[in-house]
Amino acid sequence: MSSEGNHRGFIVPIGGAEDKVGERAILRHFAEICHGRIAILPTASESSETGPRYERLFGELGVQDVRSLPIDERSGAEDPEMLEYLEGAQGVFLTGGNQLRLSTTLGGTSVTDLLRRRHSKEGLHVAGTSAGAAFLSEHMIAYGDHGPTPRSDMVTLAAGGGLIQRVIIDQHFRERDRLGRLMSAIAYNPRLVGIGVDEDTAAFIDPDRVFRVMGSGAVTVVDGSEVEHLSMDSVGKDSPVSIIGLRVHVLVDGGSFDLESRTASPRSVVGAQKG
Amino acid sequence: MSSEGNHRGFIVPIGGAEDKVGERAILRHFAEICHGRIAILPTASESSETGPRYERLFGELGVQDVRSLPIDERSGAEDPEMLEYLEGAQGVFLTGGNQLRLSTTLGGTSVTDLLRRRHSKEGLHVAGTSAGAAFLSEHMIAYGDHGPTPRSDMVTLAAGGGLIQRVIIDQHFRERDRLGRLMSAIAYNPRLVGIGVDEDTAAFIDPDRVFRVMGSGAVTVVDGSEVEHLSMDSVGKDSPVSIIGLRVHVLVDGGSFDLESRTASPRSVVGAQKG
Numbered sequence: 001m002s003s004e005g006n007h008r009g010f011i012v013p014i015g016g017a018e019d020k021v022g023e024r025a026i027l028r029h030f031a032e033i034c035h036g037r038i039a040i041l042p043t044a045s046e047s048s049e050t051g052p053r054y055e056r057l058f059g060e061l062g063v064q065d066v067r068s069l070p071i072d073e074r075s076g077a078e079d080p081e082m083l084e085y086l087e088g089a090q091g092v093f094l095t096g097g098n099q100l101r102l103s104t105t106l107g108g109t110s111v112t113d114l115l116r117r118r119h120s121k122e123g124l125h126v127a128g129t130s131a132g133a134a135f136l137s138e139h140m141i142a143y144g145d146h147g148p149t150p151r152s153d154m155v156t157l158a159a160g161g162g163l164i165q166r167v168i169i170d171q172h173f174r175e176r177d178r179l180g181r182l183m184s185a186i187a188y189n190p191r192l193v194g195i196g197v198d199e200d201t202a203a204f205i206d207p208d209r210v211f212r213v214m215g216s217g218a219v220t221v222v223d224g225s226e227v228e229h230l231s232m233d234s235v236g237k238d239s240p241v242s243i244i245g246l247r248v249h250v251l252v253d254g255g256s257f258d259l260e261s262r263t264a265s266p267r268s269v270v271g272a273q274k275g
Numbered sequence: 276m277s278s279e280g281n282h283r284g285f286i287v288p289i290g291g292a293e294d295k296v297g298e299r300a301i302l303r304h305f306a307e308i309c310h311g312r313i314a315i316l317p318t319a320s321e322s323s324e325t326g327p328r329y330e331r332l333f334g335e336l337g338v339q340d341v342r343s344l345p346i347d348e349r350s351g352a353e354d355p356e357m358l359e360y361l362e363g364a365q366g367v368f369l370t371g372g373n374q375l376r377l378s379t380t381l382g383g384t385s386v387t388d389l390l391r392r393r394h395s396k397e398g399l400h401v402a403g404t405s406a407g408a409a410f411l412s413e414h415m416i417a418y419g420d421h422g423p424t425p426r427s428d429m430v431t432l433a434a435g436g437g438l439i440q441r442v443i444i445d446q447h448f449r450e451r452d453r454l455g456r457l458m459s460a461i462a463y464n465p466r467l468v469g470i471g472v473d474e475d476t477a478a479f480i481d482p483d484r485v486f487r488v489m490g491s492g493a494v495t496v497v498d499g500s501e502v503e504h505l506s507m508d509s510v511g512k513d514s515p516v517s518i519i520g521l522r523v524h525v526l527v528d529g530g531s532f533d534l535e536s537r538t539a540s541p542r543s544v545v546g547a548q549k550g
Contacts, residue, residue, distance in 0.1 A: 189415075189434035
């Protein structure tokens with residue numbers, strides 16, 4: 001969509017409930033990629049404990065320059081001190097909570113303008129867990145129903161943070177039974193690729209739009225590029241939607257997916273069996 | 276968002292029911308801008324008469340090379356003959372009907388890839404009326420309720436054609452009382468600018484993202500860039516949403532709006548009173 005020739009960073013949706021006491025593989029790997037200052041945005045959370053908790057966590061993982069920016073209203077997202085700290089960050093971490101708090105508080109502010117600009121041009125890495133993951137993409141699932149069968153009114157979309165285009169990210173995926181709502185989102189327009197991330201699992205999406213899975217769960221890819229027929233335009237409210245030709249991949253730790261060529265591998269490079 | 280240095284075309288949302296028998300100012304002006312081949316995409320419509328009708332209309336306005344491409348299933352959107360005709364077009368016109376027919380039939384196909392590529396790089400002009408207008412933007416209103424007060428479940432968004440970013444377009448705007456649903460869409464994320472287009476009215480959005488209004492109705496702009504507070508993240512379903520600081524402009528024929536600087540003028544250049 002944009003920025004050929006610029007220096008893009010990683011985008012890292014995490015499905016929520018990532019390990020915070022054991023090996024902490026996902027947070028550790030994000031810290032390694034950033035290799036420098038990490039700013040925490042706890043805006044999604046209503047708890048004032050959330051930001052400081054991640055400060056401690058990243059500090060324990062060896063990140064020396066880490067700070068939580070407690071932005072909970074729109075005026076805070078124009079604060080010069082917050083913006084200056086973000087200008088010097090190598091990574092930004094969006095906590096969980098409610099993704100509509102992120103879009104209503106940060107949408108259209110200097111903070112999201114900065115994140116998009118520095119991500120696409122200066123290699124800023126951006127991770128988000130749970131609500132923070134949902135907010136990363138241009139199209140965001142605001143809320144929806146659980147269950148496996150897609151229905152026309154199963155999912156409510158809104159504009160998200162716009163850090164990555166042509167995907168839609170769902171989280172707590174297996175734990176909250178969200179395949180139906182992700183398929184519904186794709187059935188509106190199969191131009192998007194659905195990425196459903198389980199808890200304690202992350203998709204590390206690199207600057208070439210190839211992602212690798214890390215964690216104890218799976219990432220489910222819903223690819224509509226070969227869909228032959230969809231009934232989303234003609235079904236009544238609350239009715240199941242007909243979809244012919246959807247491709248679905250379930251990828252575990254080490255698996256990868258290329259969002260451009262739409263090809264999946266059980267393990268990237270090494271080609272071993274799944275763990 | 277993209278393509279600095281490339282040659283972008285016009286995007287022209289029309290609110291539906293544009294004059295087809297009198298002066299036909301909107302269709303005439305679109306034909307003048309295109310100054311060459313116009314391809315008609317009647318995919319939104321279930322009537323086989325819609326495409327041929329616009330063929331005749333543009334023919335009467337002096338367009339010599341005009342053809343309706345009757346694509347009504349996804350396989351048709353990969354047809355080499357259709358794609359070849361579109362490669363040679365200076366303008367594309369999307370008819371009315373149901374915007375979900377557009378997103379489900381054309382989303383993720385070679386036709387929409389071609390439209391986006393040629394619009395952003397080769398100056399292809401794209402107009403849409405009614406459902407065709409809704410489909411032009413990245414975020415599309417699929418359907419919703421009427422009325423003036425925004426509510427949390429008033430509007431259903433889906434991914435649209437993606438020809439223009441950071442706006443959301445509504446149509447039949449005054450006639451179907453849609454201010455509430457457009458405000459609801461902006462209340463999810465004020466990064467987007469809402470453009471509500473009345474019937475027989477168009478916004479001619481130029482390559483620099485400045486649009487001029489033409490027609491017998493108005494274009495209503497809903498700008499959330501100065502919003503101080505939103506309650507969309509905390510209200511219950513079907514509850515009214517609190518919004519503080521929304522800016523609204525109602526622009527009539529000759530008025531203009533700059534989507535980048537967010538500034539409105541009652542008449543561009545000449546500065547006269549509104550008609």
